[in-house]
Amino acid sequence: MEFGLSDDQKMLVDTLSKALADAAPIDMIRSADAADFRASPVWRQVVDFGVPSLLVPEEHGGLGLTLLDAALVSECLGAAVAPVPHVGASVLAPIALTGAGSAAQQAAWLPRIARGEAVFGVAISEHAAGVRGDAGVIAKGRRLTGVSRFVVDALGADAFIVADLEGGLHLVPADATGVEVEPVTTIDRTRGIGHLRLDSAEGEPLDEGAPEEILWGMVEAGRTMLAADTLGAAGSMIEKAVAYSLERKQFDRIVGSFQAVKHLCAEMVAELEPTRALIWYAAHSFDAIAEESAVMSAHAKSLVDEAGRFVARTATEVHGGIGFTDLLGLHFWFKRIGLNRQLLGGPEYVRAEIAGRLGWGSIRSTRASI
Amino acid sequence: MDLSFGPEYDAYRETVRAFVARHAGDAPRTMQAGRIGPANLAWQRLLIENGYVARTIPREYGGAGEGSDLLKTRIIDEEFAAARMPGGLFNVGAAFLVPMLLELGTGEQKQRWIRPTIHGETLWCEGFSEPDAGSDLASLKTHAVEDGDDFIVNGQKIWTSDAHNADMMFCLVRTEAGAPKHKSLSMLYFSMRTPGIEVRPLATMTGQSEFNEVFFTDVRVPKDQIVGARGQGWEAANATLKHERDSVGNPNSGGANAAMRLNQIAAILAGEIVDGQPQIDNALLRDRLVQLRSRAEALRCHGLRMLTASARRERKGAAGLIVKLVGCELNHQIAALAIDALGEAGTLADLSWQRRYMYALGLIIGGGTAQIQKNIISERGLGMPREPKARGT
Numbered sequence: 122m123e124f125g126l127s128d129d130q131k132m133l134v135d136t137l138s139k140a141l142a143d144a145a146p147i148d149m150i151r152s153a154d155a156a157d158f159r160a161s162p163v164w165r166q167v168v169d170f171g172v173p174s175l176l177v178p179e180e181h182g183g184l185g186l187t188l189l190d191a192a193l194v195s196e197c198l199g200a201a202v203a204p205v206p207h208v209g210a211s212v213l214a215p216i217a218l219t220g221a222g223s224a225a226q227q228a229a230w231l232p233r234i235a236r237g238e239a240v241f242g243v244a245i246s247e248h249a250a251g252v253r254g255d256a257g258v259i260a261k262g263r264r265l266t267g268v269s270r271f272v273v274d275a276l277g278a279d280a281f282i283v284a285d286l287e288g289g290l291h292l293v294p295a296d297a298t299g300v301e302v303e304p305v306t307t308i309d310r311t312r313g314i315g316h317l318r319l320d321s322a323e324g325e326p327l328d329e330g331a332p333e334e335i336l337w338g339m340v341e342a343g344r345t346m347l348a349a350d351t352l353g354a355a356g357s358m359i360e361k362a363v364a365y366s367l368e369r370k371q372f373d374r375i376v377g378s379f380q381a382v383k384h385l386c387a388e389m390v391a392e393l394e395p396t397r398a399l400i401w402y403a404a405h406s407f408d409a410i411a412e413e414s415a416v417m418s419a420h421a422k423s424l425v426d427e428a429g430r431f432v433a434r435t436a437t438e439v440h441g442g443i444g445f446t447d448l449l450g451l452h453f454w455f456k457r458i459g460l461n462r463q464l465l466g467g468p469e470y471v472r473a474e475i476a477g478r479l480g481w482g483s484i485r486s487t488r489a490s491i
Numbered sequence: 492m493d494l495s496f497g498p499e500y501d502a503y504r505e506t507v508r509a510f511v512a513r514h515a516g517d518a519p520r521t522m523q524a525g526r527i528g529p530a531n532l533a534w535q536r537l538l539i540e541n542g543y544v545a546r547t548i549p550r551e552y553g554g555a556g557e558g559s560d561l562l563k564t565r566i567i568d569e570e571f572a573a574a575r576m577p578g579g580l581f582n583v584g585a586a587f588l589v590p591m592l593l594e595l596g597t598g599e600q601k602q603r604w605i606r607p608t609i610h611g612e613t614l615w616c617e618g619f620s621e622p623d624a625g626s627d628l629a630s631l632k633t634h635a636v637e638d639g640d641d642f643i644v645n646g647q648k649i650w651t652s653d654a655h656n657a658d659m660m661f662c663l664v665r666t667e668a669g670a671p672k673h674k675s676l677s678m679l680y681f682s683m684r685t686p687g688i689e690v691r692p693l694a695t696m697t698g699q700s701e702f703n704e705v706f707f708t709d710v711r712v713p714k715d716q717i718v719g720a721r722g723q724g725w726e727a728a729n730a731t732l733k734h735e736r737d738s739v740g741n742p743n744s745g746g747a748n749a750a751m752r753l754n755q756i757a758a759i760l761a762g763e764i765v766d767g768q769p770q771i772d773n774a775l776l777r778d779r780l781v782q783l784r785s786r787a788e789a790l791r792c793h794g795l796r797m798l799t800a801s802a803r804r805e806r807k808g809a810a811g812l813i814v815k816l817v818g819c820e821l822n823h824q825i826a827a828l829a830i831d832a833l834g835e836a837g838t839l840a841d842l843s844w845q846r847r848y849m850y851a852l853g854l855i856i857g858g859g860t861a862q863i864q865k866n867i868i869s870e871r872g873l874g875m876p877r878e879p880k881a882r883g884t
Contacts, residue, residue: 122500122562123493124795125803189492363873378876380866386873387865391813398792399785405492417788424785472781473774481757481780482771 141201147450153204155313156276164205168237176215181231189404192349199353202453204311208346209274213339214241217282220335221327242278244269244317249340249465260285265319276313290332291324309460341414344422345403347461351429354454358436359389392428419475423468429458507570522577525656527611535611544579545609553606584608584615587731594730595719618648618662626863629672634665644710654690654703667722676724681712697849749787759832809872816864823851
């Protein structure tokens with residue numbers, strides 16, 4: 122029984138965090154443009170490191186690693202507030218293509234994903250966060266019409282994986298006729314989010330095997346990745362808060378020597394730290410204990426969302442007035458955590474889903490798979 | 492990452508299962524607190540003989556003499572819990588005194604006391620806290636002065652579990668007047684039948700008397716009844732406190748684990764109909780239930796992580812210091828939800844959830860308050876400054 126990281130995984134985290142710290146200083150984050158990530162040294166760093174190849178099978182030029190490895194990468198990216206595509210481009214797209222793509226589709230796209238040459242946006246919000254208003258994409262044959270909201274890694278994407286309202290998966294090139302990406306300016310400037318508007322756009326179906334199961338797997342994996350991203354970002358905020366409290370003096374004392382401040386820091390750790398093991402478990406179950414993956418990824422997402430919000434506000438508070446200003450850039454982490462919370466299902470929505478899966482009460486059912 | 496235990500441990504699990512199955516009929520339903528009857532004593536002996544209890548205590552002191560193996564310990568816990576079979580006595584002697592003796596006791600003390608203590612024949616109580624020395628334990632006032640071959644002890648202890656049943660007490664007292672407060676304490680032990688000891692039960696908010704106050708008036712203790720050297724009492728106390736903090740508050744340990752209690756609450760909510768609606772369909776109550784489940788799952792996984800970290804001898808950092816704080820709070824919140832699920836009927840005096848709700852609050856305070864836990868997490872886990880020592884001590 123080993124419930125811990127391997128030496129390789131620890132090395133991955135060490136090396137990647139160092140590389141990101143060098144490549145993404147705060148001034149770079151400040152001036153980053155999520156839509157223009159290809160020009161960013163961070164994207165180059167991430168590609169050189171092999172991040173987009175992590176989940177691509179070896180026969181397609183990838184590393185064929187596990188979702189836990191991908192979660193560790195997400196944690197590092199969150200910790201560094203790295204302004205690059207990841208959850209959609211390097212995690213969910215490879216999962217979709219590997220699981221539901223034809224041999225030809227895999228051969229066409231997976232090697233390019235692995236090399237960082239093809240970047241996918243992933244449009245599954247309606248299946249993970251619910252159908253809001255009249256959102257949703259309807260498929261008629263190969264023609265897709267409708268809006269998918271808050272598409273992850275949408276800006277600058279070469280192509281999209283789109284889930285229609287029936288749960289069918291489609292591959293849609295960004296330059297196809299009838300495809301429009303409406304950029305959404307969220308609080309988090311480090312991520313490229315957009316609404317995908319399709320007007321009778323032609324897509325290729327991804328329908329090998331059991332696409333519904335693959336879609337559900339994408340929801341699970343996406344939630345676990347966002348949870349890991351928040352874990353990383355919140356962990357950074359705790360480190361920064363503690364470090365700042367040990368420098369700043371008031372009343373001739375460092376403020377970190379006041380019990381009121383120490384206790385806030387302890388509370389942040391107590392909220393956040395148990396979620397680390399929960400995320401590991403959720404990621405591990407995706408590959409190894411499939412029957413637990415849906416519930417555990419939902420637990421991970423919703424619990425980390427809450428812990429993240431608590432840490433984001435508390436760490437800012439520990440910084441005092443300077444935390445509220447733009448000077449330290451602490452708000453980049455605050456906002457990253459804020460966006461993660463709402464993507465692919467906020468905590469209340471996800472918890473209602475857990476209740477349904479545990480047989481607790483009569484619960485709405487928007488997805489056929491629930 | 493590998494959650495399987497592997498063939499060696501799977502085989503061991505089968506052995507434990509076979510034992511549990513064999514004794515389904517004759518195992519006692521519970522282990523008594525306090526004075527222990529013959530059935531419990533026999534069960535404890537059987538568990539030690541089979542290496543399920545007192546596993547790592549050397550055979551020469553009456554233990555099972557097995558090597559330390561966290562996975563086997565976990566398998567034992569899991570299998571006994573699954574069968575709702577009591578896994579041995581829990582008492583302060585076995586849990587806290589024995590590790591202290593193993594660390595600091597003389598050969599003679601180990602020979603004399605460990606065997607009867609782990610077998611439940613000698614019952615101990617722990618004399619640490621005092622009315623004016625709770626979180627600041629080292630400021631305690633009970634003192635012992637030398638008189639010939641004896642110490643003479645005067646003072647008072649409080650929160651003493653089992654004092655009215657105990658045969659013996661191990662007791663932290665001040666012996667070195669004038670020395671700094673952490674260097675002036677000694678760990679004495681003595682019979683509770685020594686003249687000059689008075690035990691008064693301390694009724695608590697639960698309506699029971701889980702604790703006592705113990706008063707000492709000129710209690711004579713032979714000078715060799717000391718663990719470690721004079722002035723080494725604080726080290727001896729810390730040898731036990733470490734075990735105490737590890738043992739309190741883990742909501743997933745034992746038979747009544749958090750997941751099981753939450754399932755019980757789900758059943759209560761399903762059965763409670765208010766305005767024609769089963770309360771499990773009340774979105775607010777259901778959301779609270781799921782939140783607690785998420786926390787329980789996180790702590791379960793955290794336990795696996797800490798187990799592996801212990802087995803690999805990895806540094807745990809702040810992660811190793813949070814279970815008491817987080818676990819006790821979770822237990823309290825679980826009981827609170829059960830009460831709310833029942834509405835007015837949640838206030839019935841004989842409702843076990845009410846007792847658990849109050850007792851869980853006691854555990855948030857006891858064994859190092861939540862505030863002390865936060866000091867420990869921030870100081871030892873995050874490297875923040877220690878609380879300043881008060882002037883004049």
